[in-house]
Amino acid sequence: MAWLVTGGAGYIGSHVVRAFREAGTEVVVVDSLTSGHPEFVPAGVPFVRGSILDGDLVRHALVEHGVTGVVHLAGFKYAGVSVTKPLLTYQQNVTGTATLLEQMQSVGVDQIVFSSSAATYGTPDVDLVTEATATSPESPYGQSKLIGEWLLADQERAAGLRHTSLRYFNVVGSATPELYDTSPHNLFPVVLSMLTEGRTPQINGDDYPTPDGTCVRDYIHVADLATSHVAAARVLEAGQPLEPVYNLGSGDGVSVREIMDAIAEVTGIAFDPVIAPRRGGDPARIVASGELAARDLGWAMSHSLTDMVASAWAAQQHAAGRAS
DSSP states (O other), X not given: OEEEEETTTSHHHHHHHHHHHHTTOEEEEEEOOSSOOGGGSOXXXXXXXXXXXXXXXXXXXXXXXXXXXXXXXXXXXXXXXXXTOHHHHHIIIIIHHHHHHHHHXXXXXXXXXXXXXXXXXXXXXXXXXXXXXXXXXXSHHHHHHHHHHHXXXXXXXHHOOEXXXXXXXXXXXXXXXXXXXXXXXXXXHHXXXXXXXXXXXXXXXXXXXXXXXXXXXXXXXXXXXXXXXXXXXXXXXXXXXXXXXXXXXXXXXXXXXXXXXXXHHXXXXXXXXEEEOOOTXXXXXXXXXXXXXXXXXXXXXXXXXXXXXXXXXXXHHHHHHHHO
């Protein structure tokens, strides 16, 4: 009995694989390595290189490794880029998910935890986003994640699929320096790379209606996120009910200025961020409630902002050492 992690060689997926192994559960990885890294897959974990668009490959992996459930993280993850590459986004995230579900049904695998996104909400007009907040995605990426949730719900009605989807905003940090964020678009790796290169990071707008004038966002540690995926899998295995969607949020958020201050303190690199104009469409505050996930999945923010920055910094230094 094993769980398949699609996208298991990526930043978040590899942490989910690690969490499964720590929980004593066998795990299998399918990853195309488009953005993943083979060295992120632990020794002894079966690794199938290929795309979830390849139905034969997916079916073979499910059968050969006795898979009983799936955590689905594979996909195109760049919301901004998805605006200029909508067809690629829908192919990877919608067709890919449909192909995966088709192959799961064909071999009798009926449990899935879906890595969704807070991008499904678009720009909410509330201070605290809950699962009842209306969805209004503003990019093909956000739309594709919402369609993924619809596919799961429809497959539940049609074939009895047991599922839940986890929505989250900004995932940061590292559980171990060997697993690091390599996204060219995420705040932490971008700022840390700029500092190591002697460049000064910038803040886009400091005149928002927030305590320090900078945008407030929801940041969660990747290790906490990974644990919640495993917790959801455990509940499904036990045959217990789950909500179709859970937010994994902090409930209060952190400002961009607070992040910059924490980065300066942890790295020991003093800097005064350049204040740039606001970016169009950036809301002052987006923060999610994690109350439902705390109730059903044991969700908790067990890492402080300092923990998040320190672990990201250690991982960034490890990555730099590998590259040198």
